[in-house]
Amino acid sequence: MVDGPNRRPIPIADDGILSVPANFLCSTGTAMVVERADGLLSYREQDQLDLAGSAYAFTRNYIHRSRPSGFDVLFDKPELRLFQRVDMRLNESQ
Numbered sequence: 001m002v003d004g005p006n007r008r009p010i011p012i013a014d015d016g017i018l019s020v021p022a023n024f025l026c027s028t029g030t031a032m033v034v035e036r037a038d039g040l041l042s043y044r045e046q047d048q049l050d051l052a053g054s055a056y057a058f059t060r061n062y063i064h065r066s067r068p069s070g071f072d073v074l075f076d077k078p079e080l081r082l083f084q085r086v087d088m089r090l091n092e093s094q
Contacts, residue, residue, distance in 0.1 A: 026049075026050040027047050027048070027049045027050070028047065028048055028050075029045060029046050029047030029048060030045070030046055030047075031043065031044065031045040031046075032044050032045075033064075036063075040063050040064065040065050041063065041064040041065075042061070042062075042063060042076065043060075043061065043062045043063070043064060043073075043076075044059070044060070044061050045059065045060040045061075046058075046059050047059075047060075061075075061076035062074060062075065062076055062083060063075075063076050063080055067085075069087055069088060069089045070085070070086045070087045070088035070089070071086050071088075072084070072085050072086070073085075073086065
């Protein structure tokens, strides 16, 4: 595997795990969660991704909706669509 314009090889271990040098990838930013008037939680994240010497700014917005056994993560669009369902039930077999 080769990284962007610098074309340096990115080492991959025998077990398939990507081994990235410490200064190769870094993400910094802030996240805010605010309760909306309808009781749902609005999540907004603003970050800067530093990748191999290049910086990229990005923003993510999601809505969190509570369920009896966990919560749903929805895309924050006019028509809310499911992105991820998180199940918080205990595994009874353990």
